[in-house]
Amino acid sequence: MAFLDFLYKNKAGRIILRPLISRPVSELSGRLLDHRASRLLIGPFVNRYDIDLNDYQLDDINCFNDFFCRRIKNGLRPVDCNEKHLTAPSDGLLSVYSITEDLILSVKQSRFTVSRLLKDKKLASLFDGGYALVFRLCVDHYHRYVYFDSGKKYRDRRIKGVYHTVRPVALGEYPVFTENTREYCVIDSEGFGRAVQMEVGAMLVGRIVNDCPAAGRIKRGEEKGHFEYGGSTIILLLSKDRVALRQDLQDILDTNTEIPVVLGESLGDGVSGPLVRNKRAMNAQCKDTERAIVKQKGK
Numbered sequence: 360m361a362f363l364d365f366l367y368k369n370k371a372g373r374i375i376l377r378p379l380i381s382r383p384v385s386e387l388s389g390r391l392l393d394h395r396a397s398r399l400l401i402g403p404f405v406n407r408y409d410i411d412l413n414d415y416q417l418d419d420i421n422c423f424n425d426f427f428c429r430r431i432k433n434g435l436r437p438v439d440c441n442e443k444h445l446t447a448p449s450d451g452l453l454s455v456y457s458i459t460e461d462l463i464l465s466v467k468q469s470r471f472t473v474s475r476l477l478k479d480k481k482l483a484s485l486f487d488g489g490y491a492l493v494f495r496l497c498v499d500h501y502h503r504y505v506y507f508d509s510g511k512k513y514r515d516r517r518i519k520g521v522y523h524t525v526r527p528v529a530l531g532e533y534p535v536f537t538e539n540t541r542e543y544c545v546i547d548s549e550g551f552g553r554a555v556q557m558e559v560g561a562m563l564v565g566r567i568v569n570d571c572p573a574a575g576r577i578k579r580g581e582e583k584g585h586f587e588y589g590g591s592t593i594i595l596l597l598s599k600d601r602v603a604l605r606q607d608l609q610d611i612l613d614t615n616t617e618i619p620v621v622l623g624e625s626l627g628d629g630v631s632g633p634l635v636r637n638k639r640a641m642n643a644q645c646k647d648t649e650r651a652i653v654k655q656k657g658k
Contacts, residue, residue, distance in 0.1 A: 392422060392423045392424045392427070392587070392588050393422050393424050394422055395421055395422055397422045397423035397424070398420070398421070398422060398423060398426075400423045401420070401423055401426045404423070404426075404498075408498065408499035409499075410499065414431055414432060414435055415429045415430065415431055415432060416429065416430045416431070416432055417429060423588065424587045424588060427498075427502060427587060427588045428502050428503060428568075428585040428586065428587060430503065431501055431503075436450075436501065436621060436622045436623050437623055438505065438579065438580035438622070438623035439623055439624060439625045440579065440580070441625070442508075442509075442549065442550050442579070442629075443550065443628055443629050444625040444626075444627070444628060444629070445507065445508075445550070445551065445597075445602050445604075445625065445626045445627045445628070445629060446507055446508070446579060446580070446623055446624065446625060446626065447494070447507070447620045447621065447622055447623060447624050447625075447626055448494070448504045448505050448506065448507040448556060448583070448593055448595065448622065449494050449496060449500075449501070449503075449504035449505070449593050449622050450494075450496060450500040450501040450620070450621050450622050451494030451495050451496045451497075451500055451592075451593065451619075451620060452494070452495045452496075452497070452617035452618070452619055452620075453492060453493065453494050453495075453608070453617060453618055453619070453620045453626075454492075454493045454495070454611065454614075454615060454616060454617045454618075455490060455491070455492050455493070455604065455608050455611060455612050455613075456490065456491045456493070456612070456613055457488075457490065457491075457612060457613055458473055458486045458487060458488065458489050458490065458491055458596070459487065459488065460487060473486055473491070473596065476541075476557075476594070477543065477555065477557075478518055482545065482555070485553055485598060486555070486596045486597070486598055486599070487599065488599030488600070489596065489597045489598045489599045489601070490596075490597045490602065490604070491594060491595070491596050491597075492594070492595040492596075492597070492626070493592060493593075493594050494592065494593040494594070494595070494620070495592050495617065496586065496591045496592065496593070498588075501621075501622060502585050502586045502587075502591065503582060503584070503585040503622075504558070504582075504583050504584060504585065504586075504593055504622065505579075505580050505581060505582050505583055505622060505623070506546070506556065506577045506578065506579060506580070506581050506583050507546075507548070507551075507554070507556060507579070507595060508546070508548035508549060508550050508551055508554070508579045509548065509549045509550075509576075509577060509578045509579045510546050510547050510548035510549045510576075510577060511546070511547045511574075511575070511576060511577070512544045512545070512546045512547075512574060512575065512576075512577050513544055513545040513546075513574050514544070514572060514573055514574045515542055515543065515544045515569055515572035515573075516542065516543055516544070517540075517541075517542045517567075518540065518541050518542070518543075519540055539559050539560055540559075540560040540567070541557055541558060541559040541560065541567075542557065542558050542567050542569060542572075543555050543556060543557035543558070543594075544556060544572075546577070550629040551597055551598070551601045551602055551629055552597075552598045552601045553598050554595065554596060554597050554598065555594075555595070555596040556583070556593070556594075556595055557593065557594040557595075557596070558584070558586070558591065558592075558593055559591060559592040559593070559594065560586070560591060566586075566587045567584065567586060567591075568584050568585050568586070568587065569583060569584035570582060570583065570584050571583075580623065600630060601629060601630060602626075602627045602628065602629055602630065603627050603628045603629075603630055604626065604627040605625070605626055605627050608626060608627065
C-alpha cells in the first residue's frame with residue numbers, strides 16, 4: 360500500500376505511474392506471467408495470501424497465470440438456481456449504489472456517470488432508478504466469473520483504456536472505471552429484465568478473457584470468463600424495480616461500504632417489473648446498442 364500511495368499521491372510517483380498503467384506494460388507483464396519460469400512465484404503467493412490449495416483443481420498448472428485463474432473444485436461455489444433470486448456473478452467485496460439521473464456511481468471518492476462508464480447515453484438511460492452492484496476482486500479472490508441470470512445476451516463491447524489498480528487509493532485519485540480497459544454485454548435476463556454485466560481490468564492485468572463474446576442464449580451460473588493477474592472489478596447494472604436487495608445490502612446502499620460475497624450466493628429477490636408498453640422503442644434501443652458495438656469493434 361505504501362508504494363501505491365507513492366504512485367498515486369506523489370508528483371514523482373505519478374510520473375512513474377504513467378508507463379506502469381499503459382497497455383504495453385500490462386501486456387508485457389501478462390507474457391511474463393505466462394512463462395513457465397513464473398511458476399516460481401506460485402509458492403510465495405500461496406503463502407502470502409494463505410490460499411488453501413485443497414479447494415482448487417491444480418492439474419495442468421504450467422505458469423503463474425494458470426494458477427491465478429485456477430478452477431475451484433465442484434461444489435465449493437454452488438450457484439443459487441432459484442430463478443427468483445439475484446445471484447452474485449463472482450467473489451469479491453460488494454458495494455451497492457442507486458443510479459439516479461445518470462449521475463453517481465461513487466466509489467471511494469471517485470464519481471462518474473453510467474453513460475461515461477458505458478460510453479452509451481441511450482443505454483445508460485435505461486438504468487435510471489436502478490442499481491449498480493460493484494464487485495471488487497482482490498488478488499486472493501477466485502478470479503472466474505459467471506452469468507448472473509439466464510436470458511439473451513448481445514455481443515460483448517470492449518472499451519480500450521489503461522490499467523489502474525482498483526484499490527481505494529486509485530479510486531480516490533482517478534475516475535478509474537472510465538479510464539480502465541473494460542468489457543461488457545447487455546443482457547435481457549429472464550428474472551431481472553435488461554441488465555449490463557461488465558468486467559474492468561486493473562494494473563498488470565493484460566487480459567479480460569471472456570469465453571464467448573458473441574450474442575446468444577446464456578444460462579445462470581454458466582462461466583462467462585476470467586481475469587488474469589491482478590485485482591479486478593465486475594459491475595452489474597440492474598433496471599428499476601426489478602430486485603429487492605437483501606437487508607444487509609440495503610443497509611449499505613450508497614455508503615461506499617463493502618461486504619464480502621462469493622460467486623453464486625443470493626443477493627436479493629426479483630420482483631415483477633413494469634410492463635413494456637412500447638416494444639418498438641425497446642427494439643430500437645437494441646439496434647442502437649448493436650450498431651454502437653459494431654462501430655466500436657471497427658476502430
